[in-house]
Amino acid sequence: MKPLHFTSMVEDQIINKILVDGRVAFNILPRLMSQRFGKNIEDLISHNIVVSDFYGKPSDFEGVICLDIFVDSRRRLTVFIVIYSQANFNMLLGRE
Numbered sequence: 001m002k003p004l005h006f007t008s009m010v011e012d013q014i015i016n017k018i019l020v021d022g023r024v025a026f027n028i029l030p031r032l033m034s035q036r037f038g039k040n041i042e043d044l045i046s047h048n049i050v051v052s053d054f055y056g057k058p059s060d061f062e063g064v065i066c067l068d069i070f071v072d073s074r075r076r077l078t079v080f081i082v083i084y085s086q087a088n089f090n091m092l093l094g095r096e
Contacts, residue, residue, distance in 0.1 A: 009070035010091070011037045017090045024094030026051075029080035030087050031062055039065055044082055051081060059083070 007016040013036070026049075034044075044063025051059045062082040069078045071093075080091070 005089070011067055011069075013037065015090050017088075019089035019092045021092060021094055024092060026094050027078055027080045028087075028092040028094070029065065029067070029082050030090070031082055031084050033090050034062075034065060034080075034082050037067065047081075049081065051083070 004020040005016075006018050006020070007014060008018055009015070010018075015033075034040075041062065044065055047064045049061070049064075051061050062084055065080050065082055066077050067080060069076055078093075
């Protein structure tokens with residue numbers, strides 16, 4: 001099976017390479033993408049969530065941020081965990 005990628009409006013900007021993966025427990029945003037929306041480290045909300053990588057090893061993340069995303073003709077405020085990573089996607093939408 002191929003991954004599901006789509007393009008959508010986020011914070012009034014067109015974003016491509018949004019990956020959908022229902023097996024992931026949260027939404028992920030690479031730090032470089034958060035900077036594209038004009039958000040910096042001070043805009044992130046600290047949280048005590050433990051994030052594990054693909055190998056089950058705890059992984060650090062920068063913080064949590066809420067972004068306005070337009071999906072299927074609906075606008076919705078969505079929570080993302082901001083990670084410091086070079087990913088092959090611009091955003092990952094998982095389960096909330």
